[in-house]
Amino acid sequence: MTKSRRHWYGAIFAAFSLSLIMLGCESDEACSSDGDCGDELLCYEEACVPQCEWTPDCNEGYVCRIHTDGVSQICVLDEWPVDEETCGPVISGLTCPEPLKPVVGEPGFEYWHAQVLDRSVVDCEADEPGSDLIYISLEDSDGSVLAYGNIVDDGTTGDLNLYKNGVNLNGSPPMTEECPEFDDMSVTSLGCGGFITFEFLTPDGNRVSAEAGTQVRVFEFGSQCFTDDTTPDEFGVYLCTDPNNTPATCTYFIGSGSGEIVALVP
């Protein structure tokens, strides 16, 4: 989609969202399924809400998130409270959102997929849009790498995103564990509101599950790198409760932040 067309859509969405608020649709128009809602609207938490391509399409205070159908994207209220009880055992450099659809994993649950979801809303049309992933790894509690993330669902966004071929996120160790040159072989940018869902592969190519006590490290090109020319990005890390990887189940929030973070698997 061209930049001007995106702006055009954004304007339409913004106007549409405004009209919805004026009509009270987002809070008052009850629904039990998508079919109950008008054109361009979908049913979320029993209210009709507008669709979106990314967060800039939504009104201020709203973010673009994947719908429960696992395909569409909708504007939902951006709730980002800092609450240790809600956040759970995050352990390193993290801030905490409230998950879109909280799902509590069971003790001892094996998670086969993790999702990194971009939360950037500023400078989304820059040439390094959204969070810039260098690698994601699954580690034991001592920080020894068990496996690296391999893309299973590519939800990157942005036609202007030049860094989304994903070759650096194929389950192989990163070329360097330091900050690499910022290029499309070393970095995959999610695009604003974009996401990637990962499985974890050993060097032999075997899948590994994330069990309680392991930790997920996300190394994003952030303030720990030479970032004079890059904008700060924020992202959330989620586990998927469906072992067959239905994207809509990737809602179990375990951490968020910018740059390099480590989130404990509860």
Ligand SMILES: [Ca+2]
């Ligand atoms: Ca970026």
Ligand SMILES: [Ca+2]
């Ligand atoms: Ca970045």
